[in-house]
Amino acid sequence: MIAMWSSKLLEAVRFPALMQQTAALRPLLILGRGALPRALRRLPLISGGRALAAFAVFATLAGSAAWGAAPPAKPSSDDKFHLKPGAKGKLCLDCHADFQETLKQPFVHTPVKAGECSDCHNPHASAHGKLLEDDPDKICAGCHAGIVPEHASSSHPPAAAGNCTGCHDPHASKFKNNLKVGGNDLCFGCHKDLQTAIAANRFKHSPVDKGCLTCHSPHGSEKSVSLLKSDVPGLCVGCHNVTQPSFVARHKGYPVAKANCVSCHDPHGSSAPGILWANVHKPVANGMCSQCHNDPSSPQALAVKKTAPDLCRSCHGDMIGTLLAANRVHWPTLDKKACLNCHNPHASPQKGLLLAPMKELCGSCHKDAVEKQTRSVTKHPPVDEGACTTCHDPHAASTTHLLANGNTLELCGTCHDWQTHSTHPIGEKVVDKRNKNLTMDCLSCHYAHGSAYKHLSPYDTKTDLCVQCHEELKR
């Protein structure tokens, strides 16, 4: 038994990952690799008598007061590479003299400060760039484990992907936390659209100027979306006093303390008063909340008077009437959520009060159409750019696929001058040789949402395409 334990111990010394899995040995791990006698670490993987002896030696040492008092320590470069005392770091600087300047910066990464270059780099050889000991993400995680919460509700892609050096300088920096750039400018390096929008806003939200990290966690958020430090409205009411009379008055007496603030407000600021989103539903803009919601004094003040689409019909009667009269509806318009499947009834950054940009919104159900376009060799701009309503009516139509025009020659013709595009006979009088019920139109040879082949063709070569009908020419 002792022999087996000794063997495991030695193995664990050589392979720390195993140590983690060996629950019985875990307490010994707190001593740290560096605390183990070098002679013991050098022993080969053994069993039997040698292991027993080795374990006995180690157990004696581990039981001594001196070892028990030793603080956890990482193996130093002295240990790893048998350097002369005090040579670590200094030795590297003998060649990397220009690194001295780096060290003068106000924020120096702890291992760098300690001269532990070999914590991250191997001075001899490496399979990784910059002579790194391992993949960069694994090196950082060695000390900074759990920086992205394990079951995060949202995580920052660079952090989740282990691209730590996207934001941090691993050696030293002028900015706290070794950030490459200070303040919001670091975030704006990627979030350029947001920077432009914030700069153009007439009405600022003061936390934005204070810094993105006022509201966001840079690595990940355990419980909230969008890297928020806590959920809305909790985050908002941390600053906004919801009992203040002016706040109550501006919200028409509605108990919004538990509402979703970002349903109406743009947290990054806006050019609309009250930092409302750029597109505001008229009743909201006019402060007519009671047009849809119960009276503010009601116990269920935020509940709506009717559900969609009946509630929406009271104003949008014509549109809903047209929808209901069409031969074919977009079924979600009539399901349980109805209009709210696609629209925000308060305000939105998107035109038409859409919940998200069209490509994202339509693509949330029609994933295959977006995927086909993504894979497509030739891009079809309306699909690629998410202008789905160029061809489809999102509410209802009398055509299959809810096309805005059932005649695809005319529909495609709004962008493409097909008569100059091809001399191939096309039109209602030209029967498709593959199917006597079809006539030749654009969709006879092209997939509108995308194809693995050029020109949205269903086939790799023109010959393959043509011989589908002209079989007599097949070779």
Added chain:
Amino acid sequence: MRQVPSTIGPPPAARRARSAPPLALACAALLAALFGGPAAAAIKLRFLTAVYVDGAGKPLATPEGVACNGSRLVVADSSGGRLVTFTVDGETVTPAGEIVLPQLPSPIRTRLDSKGNLLVLDGKLRRIARVSASGAFTAYVDAAPGGAFVPRSFALDRADTLYILDIAGGRVVVLDAQDKVVKEIALPSGRGSFSDIAVDGKGTVYALDSVGRRVLVARKDQAAFAPLGADLAADADFPTSLAVDEAGHLFASDQDGGTILVLGPDGAVQSRQSGPGWKAAFLRAPSQLCLDGRGRLIVADRDNKRVQIFTMIP
């Protein structure tokens, strides 16, 4: 008549072949033979014939619905605003007539009951109509469950009990012969879009979620649906119609993928049949499916403006 390969269609690169390697199939068969395990035979479809026109030679315009019972085939031609009937004798399909009713301006789904009467869902009115075997309008199904009610599809069981997929209420409503609500089965909330239901001989109800690309099941005495097997995301783009056979195999038409999926009773995909294309045996925007009880699967091949009949090969 020709065999339709399981993975056919013009854009092979866009599809994921789902055919087990021959060696794996041989091993599975050997193991089943040795140990008596269940031989999960994958059903294949063999193209039999296609229907393009009615008795007057008028082409089908937008065939979206099909009902069948072995000797009769009814096609719901939505943009044509009509039902087109055929008799089926072996491999011969003969036009029998046309039913045009003002009460059904845009029929999209249809089913035959045990007496040969038709139930038809109209896409424009979003009402289900009863039509006699002779083609006369009898009445609309007068279901009045509480709350909003929008029928998206429906199914019949052996006893002609009517099951309605109500997307406004987020439920399946079960009606007796007098159109009285006898049961409601709640559909799960959350993102998804249910487009069809099917009922087997044991009273098990299956619901097809086109967006979630999954099949849900509610056994006879259950009041809620639960997922059946894994989702179909790897095999389907946007499945919209569902049918179930006596053995519990499920068939789902994939509107955007141009295929028909065959699922085992456990919901696992067994094969993907047909493929996107214009020629006979290929599909474009396949819609309602019907199993005629005589080993044939009939599909409304909507964008190809025809109905196709396949023989199911076990």
